[in-house]
Amino acid sequence: MDAFNEKSITKNTITRASSYLRVIKNLRSLGFVRVYSSNLADALGLTPAVVRKDFSALGLEGKKKGGYLIDDLIARLEDLLGAQKPRKTVVVGCGRIGRALIESQELRREGIQIVAGFDVAPPPPDEQGEVPIYHVDMLQSFVQKEGIKVGILAVPSHAALEMFQRMRLAGMRGFLNFTTVNLKCQEQCPHGCEEQCIIIQINIALKLENLFHMVHITEHHPELLRE
Amino acid sequence: MDAFNEKSITKNTITRASSYLRVIKNLRSLGFVRVYSSNLADALGLTPAVVRKDFSALGLEGKKKGGYLIDDLIARLEDLLGAQKPRKTVVVGCGRIGRALIESQELRREGIQIVAGFDVAPPPPDEQGEVPIYHVDMLQSFVQKEGIKVGILAVPSHAALEMFQRMRLAGMRGFLNFTTVNLKCQEQCPHGCEEQCIIIQINIALKLENLFHMVHITEHHPELLRE
CATH class of the missing domain: 3.40.50.720 (NAD(P)-binding Rossmann-like Domain)
Incomplete structure (x- = not known):
């Protein structure tokens, strides 16, 4: 059976985990030591609840009010994702x-x-x-x-x-x-x-086909679009 | 403001509408006259409820037990999506x-x-x-x-x-x-x-990075994967 299908939470969680790792590495290079779920949520257009749920599913724990330690998170995400392998x-x-x-x-x-x-x-x-x-x-x-x-x-x-x-x-x-x-x-x-x-x-x-369709609807059927 | 953001139902509805049109055209070439939401759902790995909800959102109506007429659906989807334009x-x-x-x-x-x-x-x-x-x-x-x-x-x-x-x-x-x-x-x-x-x-x-990560997790942390 397919481990990840388009709708499974797991595949999305792992895809987001890759993004978390990128953002956290950027934050470390800026001198940050801690990161909060709301920081990651803002950077990636998610809600803090999604970030916390992912971290929990991945076995990453933080301190309630202290956020997550960046060095710790990077080490664990890299291990989890095999991110240091060629x-x-x-x-x-x-x-x-x-x-x-x-x-x-x-x-x-x-x-x-x-x-x-x-x-x-x-x-x-x-x-x-x-x-x-x-x-x-x-x-x-x-x-x-x-x-x-x-x-x-x-x-x-x-x-x-x-x-x-x-x-x-x-x-x-x-x-x-x-x-x-x-x-x-x-x-x-x-x-x-x-x-x-x-x-x-x-x-x-x-x-490309999808783009043509979406542009057409934007121009010709704007009433169908939600605000 | 962006008409379609990654999470809006609208963008997904339009993306699925493109897929509906493809499937329905295939069905017509096979000689089908009517299509049911469950046919489309099966072909695209969706639930019939999603198909019906999309059709309703797009203003496409069917007969309760008679399904949707294929020629009618194609004409209306093509008009909606601008699918006949170059x-x-x-x-x-x-x-x-x-x-x-x-x-x-x-x-x-x-x-x-x-x-x-x-x-x-x-x-x-x-x-x-x-x-x-x-x-x-x-x-x-x-x-x-x-x-x-x-x-x-x-x-x-x-x-x-x-x-x-x-x-x-x-x-x-x-x-x-x-x-x-x-x-x-x-x-x-x-x-x-x-x-x-x-x-x-x-x-x-x-x-590609996501693929490397997912393969790594499949091999090294299978306990994290949901069945």
Whole structure:
């Protein structure tokens, strides 16, 4: 069964925990020693009750009126989230989007290491860049040897399901899905894997479609919008 | 004020309305004439009550036991969402991600027309592709002449805020933001624009970070996960 589905509190709690860690690190760099649930709530547009509930669910305790000690919180959130581990990932499908991600300086600056790309038609040796692009048949052995758990899927949609299954078989558990196929962790993997996996969909066409629709409603049916 | 904030029911209702339209069109192509709230709920992983509530909020009415007539629903959803209008957009920032989007066949197949790109350093005439890339100083006149309302922001983060403001000044109202900057529609635009705008953030680094965190918790702190 999928550990996190779109509606579960757990996935949202962990997503917020990543944000808490970012904000708290910023506060530490500004010289703060303590942080209150209301500080985090303000910074992230949440209510203090949500922050306290998350902290409680994550086993993070504070002093009633003294807030939370920042050094303590950072250490515990980093341990909980595995935030100090290297973030090594691979890109499967090295078309335009895949290559753009592989070459992205911005991802590197954010600490994401794309260590290899995989494609059905990898470029010849003299056209390889800094990050090697291998044939997809190399995926399983590479990923298992390097212990890669998170992958980016950027193949054409017709190849999405097959590549997703290959990535799962190779032991990958987290997927950033740029295809238009709505991938799901089946309850029972056809290959008998029992581990859960997590998929984040980035369907660019769908997001753009939503924007067109929302702008249209703003302009033509403003009466439907709530204040 | 922002018409849609992340928590408002309205934005989610419209996002779901886009999905309803997709599903209903598929059903029509399969020969269906009527659809029930439970059909849509099943297809999209929602509850029938949510579907009925959305339809009611959008002014779509059905017959109590007869469900909704598909042709009727499609006509009304398309009118509501402006779904038959051409979806013309531009990309601001033509680095690796921006160019990948401009050249994407997948977006074209989904009916998204990227009609121009803008960059501080556009390529010379002999290196231009099918979609022209102009200097950002041309943005305002182009967008106003073509009536473009939705734009894709893919500049380096340090330039995000300035370009966002230029796009708003040009009359754009919907933004797909690929930068790591968390853009907001200010309550009062510094240039006095009063119209609302809608921003969808696609922070790839943050999504990947979340995946690493979630996979780590699945593997190392499974006791925190709810079943």
